[in-house]
Amino acid sequence: DSGVTQTPKHLITATGQRVTLRCSPRSGDLSVYWYQQSLDQGLQFLIQYYNGEERAKGNILERFSAQQFPDLHSELNLSSLELGDSALYFCASSVGAGGSSSTDTQYFGPGTRLTVL
Amino acid sequence: AQSVTQPDIHITVSEGASLELRCNYSYGATPYLFWYVQSPGQGLQLLLKYFSGDTLVQGIKGFEAEFKRSQSSFNLRKPSVHWSDAAEYFCAVVTGGGNKLTFGTGTQLKVEL
Numbered sequence: 001d002s003g004v005t006q007t008p009k010h011l012i013t014a015t016g017q018r019v020t021l022r023c024s025p026r027s028g029d030l031s032v033y034w035y036q037q038s039l040d041q042g043l044q045f046l047i048q049y050y051n052g053e054e055r056a057k058g059n060i061l062e063r064f065s066a067q068q069f070p071d072l073h074s075e076l077n078l079s080s081l082e083l084g085d086s087a088l089y090f091c092a093s094s095v096g097a098g099g100s101s102s103t104d105t106q107y108f109g110p111g112t113r114l115t116v117l
Numbered sequence: 118a119q120s121v122t123q124p125d126i127h128i129t130v131s132e133g134a135s136l137e138l139r140c141n142y143s144y145g146a147t148p149y150l151f152w153y154v155q156s157p158g159q160g161l162q163l164l165l166k167y168f169s170g171d172t173l174v175q176g177i178k179g180f181e182a183e184f185k186r187s188q189s190s191f192n193l194r195k196p197s198v199h200w201s202d203a204a205e206y207f208c209a210v211v212t213g214g215g216n217k218l219t220f221g222t223g224t225q226l227k228v229e230l
Contacts, residue, residue, distance in 0.1 A: 056216070090161065
């Protein structure tokens with residue numbers, strides 16, 4: 001158990017809908033990361049938040065957004081869902097913000113499996 | 118751009134045999150490298166990491182990896198594989214601003230009893 005929790009574990013929804021995925025980081029971690037794992041794209045970094053502020057952005061679609069709250073939990077919002085958004089969404093957390101000389105380590109949650117029908 | 122290559126998509130070994138999973142990276146500076154394992158239906162578990170220093174790093178579950186700058190490699194090894202090691206293994210490197218992880222495509226390990 002990494003200490004990172006994600007809810008829900010599974011989510012089934014229809015195209016065009018909007019869903020919210022939730023992540024609670026390990027105790028003491030200030031950074032939260034979101035990754036998407038799909039068969040065709042593999043594991044891809046979406047976005048990082050550090051202490052409530054966006055820190056780094058990856059291949060995140062405009063239909064997707066995230067935020068980190070004062071209690072450090074994070075939510076990933078996915079809207080206007082398409083079939084291709086079906087994937088496993090991972091949250092990870094780490095102590096620091098990262099950077100060129102950072103030796104931070106990311107610990108991953110169990111993931112939320114999203115199925116769009 | 119920084120990247121990670123895992124040349125082997127699938128590997129099958131017999132229980133008790135030795136294992137080596139290959140990982141090659143492309144990165145200008147000294148890379149920070151990681152190996153994660155994903156069991157079926159599970160999240161990613163950190164096996165080991167390399168930041169600097171001793172190029173042979175020990176991890177959990179009896180795994181080790183060796184950083185070879187001259188070969189741009191960070192191969193994962195285990196002297197004797199157990200059936201419970203069957204899983205998908207991902208090599209990753211920290212790239213760019215923040216703390217973004219760039220992953221390889223993964224190697225699926227099957228263990229024959």
